Amino acid sequence: MTDTKGGYMARDWTRQPPALTPRYKTSLTRSPRLAKISLPSTLSEETGPVFDQNMLGPLDNDLITNFAAPGEMALGPRIIVHGHVLDETGRGVPNALIEVWQANAGGRYRHKNEGYLAPLDPHFGGCGRVMTDEQGHYSFRTVKPGPYPWPNGVNDWRPAHIHFSVFGQSFAQRLITQMYFEGDPLIWRCPIVAAIPDRDATERLIAPLDMQHTIPMDAQAYRFDIVLRGRRASYFENRPEGM
Amino acid sequence: MSKLFESASQTAGPYVHIGCVPNFCGISDVYPNDLGERMVTDAAPGERISITGAVFDGTGAPLKDVLVEIWQANSDGHYGNDASGFTGWGRQAGHGETGTWQFDTIKPGPVAHASGHLMAPHITFWIVARGINIGLHTRMYFPEDAAAHADDPVLARIEDKSRIATLLASRADDGMYHFNIHLQGPQETVFFDV
Ligand SMILES: [Fe+2]
Numbered sequence: 001m002t003d004t005k006g007g008y009m010a011r012d013w014t015r016q017p018p019a020l021t022p023r024y025k026t027s028l029t030r031s032p033r034l035a036k037i038s039l040p041s042t043l044s045e046e047t048g049p050v051f052d053q054n055m056l057g058p059l060d061n062d063l064i065t066n067f068a069a070p071g072e073m074a075l076g077p078r079i080i081v082h083g084h085v086l087d088e089t090g091r092g093v094p095n096a097l098i099e100v101w102q103a104n105a106g107g108r109y110r111h112k113n114e115g116y117l118a119p120l121d122p123h124f125g126g127c128g129r130v131m132t133d134e135q136g137h138y139s140f141r142t143v144k145p146g147p148y149p150w151p152n153g154v155n156d157w158r159p160a161h162i163h164f165s166v167f168g169q170s171f172a173q174r175l176i177t178q179m180y181f182e183g184d185p186l187i188w189r190c191p192i193v194a195a196i197p198d199r200d201a202t203e204r205l206i207a208p209l210d211m212q213h214t215i216p217m218d219a220q221a222y223r224f225d226i227v228l229r230g231r232r233a234s235y236f237e238n239r240p241e242g243m
Numbered sequence: 244m245s246k247l248f249e250s251a252s253q254t255a256g257p258y259v260h261i262g263c264v265p266n267f268c269g270i271s272d273v274y275p276n277d278l279g280e281r282m283v284t285d286a287a288p289g290e291r292i293s294i295t296g297a298v299f300d301g302t303g304a305p306l307k308d309v310l311v312e313i314w315q316a317n318s319d320g321h322y323g324n325d326a327s328g329f330t331g332w333g334r335q336a337g338h339g340e341t342g343t344w345q346f347d348t349i350k351p352g353p354v355a356h357a358s359g360h361l362m363a364p365h366i367t368f369w370i371v372a373r374g375i376n377i378g379l380h381t382r383m384y385f386p387e388d389a390a391a392h393a394d395d396p397v398l399a400r401i402e403d404k405s406r407i408a409t410l411l412a413s414r415a416d417d418g419m420y421h422f423n424i425h426l427q428g429p430q431e432t433v434f435f436d437v
Contacts (some may be wrong), residue, residue, distance in 0.1 A: 101259070
């Protein structure tokens with residue numbers, strides 16, 4: 001290892017959801033109650049799986065066609081989602097693997113545990129993936145997902161959202177989050193969104209409409225930037241020679 | 244240098260399979276296989292091992308919708324893709340009826356640590372599911388390495404020594420390592436704030 005970078009900066013728990021958020025009922029029995037053990041990052045967290053652009057299929061980043069029968073397309077408002085994956089020091093993260101999943105335009109997931117009465121779209125699977133380029137940029141094409149009701153309170157609705165799973169350059173950066181859409185009145189009523197304790201941190205998960213990248217007569221665009229954890233730029237790290 | 248803030252985490256939810264293991268949940272025509280389902284190639288040196296377990300909630304019920312990822316060194320204690328094709332990274336979903344999962348991998352070697360001590364052989368676990376707002380980091384250690392555990396700089400951070408047992412797998416008559424993770428209760432697993 002010729003790694004001269006410092007360890008990961010401590011996670012900012014004022015901007016991350018705590019484990020126990022009672023309005024989101026499932027968190028009651030699935031939240032650890034004892035204090036986590038603080039662990040300055042070690043080699044085990046400062047490394048992570050490396051993926052290769054070559055593993056991606058040509059339709060992986062196009063949810064409109066990647067499940068559809070030949071010549072068919074998914075139903076719903078056509079959108080491009082794009083953005084920049086950065087670390088906390090502001091550097092673009094190249095070769096980050098992004099996996100996304102979502103409901104169809106009617107708010108229905110293709111999953112056996114799904115109980116919503118809205119219909120499946122025979123031409124929509126709901127998964128896609130893409131890797132960032134050398135500068136950390138990504139984009140994919142999909143349909144705008146519908147909001148859906150879920151069993152939590154008697155009348156809770158999820159705002160329209162796309163789930164994101166992101167691999168950066170290390171396991172310490174591993175992140176799963178959700179992207180919301182500008183102007184959705186359900187965002188501020190959602191107990192899952194409300195798990196985030198900070199207003200600004202929440203707003204950064206809301207993608208604005210991006211008219212500049214909209215394709216006329218074809219697809220609207222939304223911009224969603226993602227920030228992964230960053231390392232200290234320490235050249236005087238307390239490490240023995242040769243580590 | 245400008246400091247940005249890490250994006251807020253949100254739960255993986257009940258349908259995490261669609262995005263992360265679509266073949267597992269019946270969406271079989273989009274990707275040729277599920278990433279992380281196979282970790283070991285025939286060429287990889289080291290002892291073949293299997294690890295099985297489940298993640299339990301505060302009522303003692305297994306999480307049937309859990310997604311577990313592991314990250315580990317190779318048999319030499321090195322991380323990352325090596326010439327043998329061993330990736331070190333695995334991903335498995337809990338079984339839909341029982342919540343159990345299984346990883347077929349190799350036993351990792353001890354890993355270098357900044358303190359100069361070696362970290363005992365261990366596997367990093369990352370757990371996401373519905374009801375978990377931010378992915379949980381923990382580690383699994385091997386029961387046969389007790390001497391190395393006494394010198395492990397990470398286990399040394401656990402003040403209540405009785406809790407170290409929550410990070411130890413057991414080896415059963417079936418030859419597999421068994422490692423159950425408890426989110427709450429008297430056996431609550433040690434989780435790390437990395
Ligand atoms: Fe969802």
